[in-house]
Amino acid sequence: MISIGYVLSSVIAILTLGIIISEKYHRTPVAFMGAMVMMVAGSVGHFYSFDVALASIDLKTLALLFGSMILVVILEETGFFQYVGIYTAKATRGNPWSLLVGLGALTGILSMFLNNVTTVMLIAPIAITVARILELSPIPYLMSAAIMANVGGVGTLVGHPPNVLIGYAAGIGFNNFFMHAFPVALISGVFTLFSMKLIYRTELRKRPEHIEALMLMDPHDAIVNKKIARTGVLVLITVIMLFFLQDVSGLDAAVVSLCGAAILLILVDPKRDPQHILARTEVSLLLFFTSLFVIFGALRATGVLDSVAHLLLNHAEANLLLTAVIILWVSAVLSALIDNIPLAVAMIPIIQNLDHSGVPVMILWWALIFGVGFGGHGSPIGSAANLVAIAHSEQTDTPITLRVWLRSGLSSMLICLLVATLGLVIYGVYGLA
Amino acid sequence: MKNHIELQDIIRPVQTIPVTANLKETLSQMLKEHTNSLFVIDRDGKLVGIVTVLDILKEITPDYLEDKNVIMSSFVTEDMFIEDVRKCENTLVSTFMRSDTPIVDQQASVVEAILRAMSNERSRVAVVDQEGRPVGMLTRTEIKSVLGDYLDLPTA
Numbered sequence: 078m079i080s081i082g083y084v085l086s087s088v089i090a091i092l093t094l095g096i097i098i099s100e101k102y103h104r105t106p107v108a109f110m111g112a113m114v115m116m117v118a119g120s121v122g123h124f125y126s127f128d129v130a131l132a133s134i135d136l137k138t139l140a141l142l143f144g145s146m147i148l149v150v151i152l153e154e155t156g157f158f159q160y161v162g163i164y165t166a167k168a169t170r171g172n173p174w175s176l177l178v179g180l181g182a183l184t185g186i187l188s189m190f191l192n193n194v195t196t197v198m199l200i201a202p203i204a205i206t207v208a209r210i211l212e213l214s215p216i217p218y219l220m221s222a223a224i225m226a227n228v229g230g231v232g233t234l235v236g237h238p239p240n241v242l243i244g245y246a247a248g249i250g251f252n253n254f255f256m257h258a259f260p261v262a263l264i265s266g267v268f269t270l271f272s273m274k275l276i277y278r279t280e281l282r283k284r285p286e287h288i289e290a291l292m293l294m295d296p297h298d299a300i301v302n303k304k305i306a307r308t309g310v311l312v313l314i315t316v317i318m319l320f321f322l323q324d325v326s327g328l329d330a331a332v333v334s335l336c337g338a339a340i341l342l343i344l345v346d347p348k349r350d351p352q353h354i355l356a357r358t359e360v361s362l363l364l365f366f367t368s369l370f371v372i373f374g375a376l377r378a379t380g381v382l383d384s385v386a387h388l389l390l391n392h393a394e395a396n397l398l399l400t401a402v403i404i405l406w407v408s409a410v411l412s413a414l415i416d417n418i419p420l421a422v423a424m425i426p427i428i429q430n431l432d433h434s435g436v437p438v439m440i441l442w443w444a445l446i447f448g449v450g451f452g453g454h455g456s457p458i459g460s461a462a463n464l465v466a467i468a469h470s471e472q473t474d475t476p477i478t479l480r481v482w483l484r485s486g487l488s489s490m491l492i493c494l495l496v497a498t499l500g501l502v503i504y505g506v507y508g509l510a
Numbered sequence: 511m512k513n514h515i516e517l518q519d520i521i522r523p524v525q526t527i528p529v530t531a532n533l534k535e536t537l538s539q540m541l542k543e544h545t546n547s548l549f550v551i552d553r554d555g556k557l558v559g560i561v562t563v564l565d566i567l568k569e570i571t572p573d574y575l576e577d578k579n580v581i582m583s584s585f586v587t588e589d590m591f592i593e594d595v596r597k598c599e600n601t602l603v604s605t606f607m608r609s610d611t612p613i614v615d616q617q618a619s620v621v622e623a624i625l626r627a628m629s630n631e632r633s634r635v636a637v638v639d640q641e642g643r644p645v646g647m648l649t650r651t652e653i654k655s656v657l658g659d660y661l662d663l664p665t666a
Contacts (some may be wrong), residue, residue, distance in 0.1 A: 093514050153578065156581045159581050198578075201574060202575065203575050204575035205572075206574070206575075206582050206586065206590075210585075210587060290587060294584075295584075298584035299581050299582075299584065299585075469572075469574045473572070490604060
């Protein structure tokens with residue numbers, strides 16, 4: 078039945094999302110305003126109360142993200158990641174292909190536990206500086222970092238904000254997520270690196286200069302605060318171990334993340350107001366998430382999402398695997414072009430609805446995870462991490478243009494999606510989802 | 511109550527650079543005039559901005575070495591830095607000058623000028639006439655003299 082609430086909530090949501098997608102304004106103030114308009118309309122129109130709106134906010138997701146943000150803020154100031162980056166670069170002895178693999182793999186691994194943007198922000202300066210010392214073009218290494226950050230981020234529950242959203246909504250624990258997503262991310266990563274060997278064969282064939290200058294770099298020079306670096310790394314390793322031991326400890330990933338943050342704050346500077354650390358967390362992103370939860374909560378409350386799910390229901394029941402593959406490719410393409418967080422937030426209740434209608438949706442969840450994740454490096458605007466890499470490249474003699482990006486970004490996305498499709502087929506056929 | 515010190519007595523003379531100048535010319539002027547800052551003026555002599563050595567340095571330094579990335583500074587070679595400096599020598603001063611330096615009228619008090627200079631982290635204030643043309647600048651050097659005078663310290 079189409080009520081006023083149904084129409085109003087749809088209009089408000091479409092308008093808000095449309096403005097966000099147009100990227101004319103920053104997504105946070107727009108989403109926040111949209112959420113408030115929805116709440117006021119909902120209260121006045123009696124279709125969405127404040128209590129229901131509050132209940133729509135997924136606090137677990139916000140908690141996990143917040144805890145991770147604090148961990149990263151403290152760690153990135155210590156120079157630890159730069160230490161590892163320089164160490165890795167030195168280990169390659171300036172060999173261009175080894176450097177590509179080394180920095181790419183490092184970025185991929187870091188990105189499994191830190192968010193993609195931070196990882197690229199940490200590794201890009203190293204990639205550029207090392208490339209300059211060796212008198213090589215930094216493009217292959219910047220592209221490798223940006224793409225592998227994205228690929229690595231797909232591998233774990235905490236690697237990428239949409240993963241957290243989808244994982245919690247689908248009831249996928251850390252280990253379950255890892256066992257299904259990591260193999261796909263790993264294989265995609267390996268194929269991606271080899272594809273870059275082909276794409277950048279000219280650049281990789283150039284002989285590096287001043288290798289001795291690279292070998293003289295001391296990674297220890299990057300460490301700003303040894304004590305905090307050591308403490309931070311220990312806490313990070315413990316947090317990661319506890320993520321894996323979730324089934325044994327019974328501790329939710331969000332609790333582990335927040336505990337890690339609390340421990341670090343106490344150990345680092347307990348006498349000082351942590352405002353300066355908290356100020357550097359991405360509260361804007363958390364507000365954006367919250368606003369989206371409120372907006373989509375209204376669409377759920379008014380039955381709009383039920384209608385959309387209903388449209389897909391027959392198709393999904395008829396051929397689940399095909400639906401999964403379609404979700405994979407469509408969400409990837411959309412994710413390459415628009416912000417992937419609203420995309421994830423939109424798709425979640427739809428798949429949940431299918432779940433309630435008795436459709437075995439696990440494979441659809443994996444399809445969404447891979448699609449939203451791998452789509453990110455399909456275009457320069459697919460992910461904020463891409464924009465960081467591009468911005469840094471513009472300060473060098475070889476900026477990353479659209480053409481440069483598409484050469485390896487788009488081809489890597491296709492590779493990753495093919496691997497993911499194969500993964501979905503295997504999971505579907507063998508009932509492994 | 512008569513002001514102990516008049517603003518016009520202590521400000522340093524106007525040292526300018528046209529807005530059409532480039533980085534190399536700006537630096538050359540700073541070296542010639544033994545100053546770390548210059549007023550940037552338009553064709554009519556009106557103040558459009560101020561440029562300091564720090565602004566030049568910020569323009570030269572690539573983003574991937576700035577702020578948090580200063581950790582990478584241990585790994586930057588002199589040759590790389592010289593390359594970055596030379597790359598920027600033709601950049602127009604309008605690109606890297608600051609237009610947000612505090613301004614006071616030449617009739618203002620010394621105290622107002624000093625407090626305004628402190629208000630942003632640049633510790634300098636431009637003194638202009640009624641038409642917006644610069645008549646002088648108050649920098650840390652002049653502020654130091656004023657404070658020294660208030661404490662009856664010898665100021666060479």
